[in-house]
Amino acid sequence: MLRFSTAGESHGESLVALVSGMPAGVPVDLEYVNRELWRRQQGYGRGGRMRIERDTAHVLSGVRHGHTIGSPVAMTLENRDWKNWTEILPVEPGDPAKHKAVASPRPGHADLAGSLKYDFHDARYVLERASARESAARVAAGALAKLLLKELGIEVASHVIRVGKAELQRPVTWDEIKALHGKDEILLNCADPESEKAMKGEVDGILRTGDTIGGVFEVVAHGVPPGVGTHVNWDERLDGLLAQAVMSLQAVKAVEIGRGVTAAESKGSEVHDAISYGETDGPFTRFERDHNNAGGLEGGISNGEDVIVRGYLKPISTLRRPLGSVNFETREPVKAAYERSDVCVVPAAGVAAEAMVALTLARLVLEKFGGDSLKELKRNFEGYCVQIRNF
Ligand SMILES: Cc1cc2nc3c(=O)[nH]c(=O)nc-3n(C[C@H](O)[C@H](O)[C@H](O)COP(=O)(O)O)c2cc1C
């Protein structure tokens, strides 16, 4: 079974990603992994921290001569900012005068709920792990999942469809979304330049007022064959697993599959994707759809269309003009803590969500097709593709 976990605090020495269950023989292109990490660091509206970090993965195990060997892959990612925090957050007890506690919890962050839960009067012990710095480790793990899926012709990409009130003004194709991944500069990761300009305008306005802004990203998985995931058990449905995976990202507050949200206010005849049978072979079968409002999922099973998952991000909770809070010690009303912060992270969250979608798909693909080596996996996968083509 493909599993992954992460460890590491935002200003600790390193992040750690541990991925087990990768079959042997998958080519691991470290340049690709590091480019994914770079993509997550980009986007208009990010804060000062991104000028410090240069995320790169250091592989400790599970890869030899550029290929997986079936054993768990462990990777570390250095936190360059760590050296600036060794007195504030030492591993050993250290000098309490240098600790600089966060005692004014930020509404919207994990500060108050986490401090109550873990019995801390310093929210720093909570925010260090709640921080979306952790999502860098997910992206390193997700890059391995993407490399595996690529071997089967499955690709995962994302783009931004809303920042605040500015939304994508026209439909964009898979090729346009994929082309965004080759860009050397990422502004708002929107495939339509006019819409992107409006999105930038939203961020500029928010920057001026000391506030923050959210938005919506869309992840598309292309080349997924029909039959991944199942209707037979609630916890094996691909739609449910994708929703959990994307919702687990920091600041994501809603997840939509296909046109799930507008489907709720539409007629069935407008929503469902009519089926026809084509003259020539499609990518997997000759069954065709007139559109893809289902987002490639019916009954918790992929149907051969692009799998489309959207994540809705709340605005960042650390405000330069902070909201009201209460001091942990004095119980007096105060302004919430502010040190520095991102203002808009929709493109970065989209990249992290790609990782979560890729890890989820890779897990289910491995469960369905099995294989301890890439060779065995490919043989099983190809055999199934022949079966559905001859259906
Ligand atoms: C890429 C990324 C960067 C983020 N940067 C910040 C930030 O600079 N400041 C902040 O307060 N929250 C930031 N967040 C959001 C917080 O991590 C998140 O709101 C917090 O952990 C509470 O979790 P919740 O919003 O999921 O409830 C970021 C989220 C993402 C995905």
Ligand SMILES: C=C(O[C@@H]1CC(C(=O)O)=C[C@@H](OP(=O)(O)O)[C@H]1O)C(=O)O
């Ligand atoms: C470090 C990252 O994001 C951080 C996520 C984050 C939060 O509260 O989630 C707060 C900020 O951290 P800091 O207080 O050190 O500036 C962001 O920079 C990252 O994405 O790599």
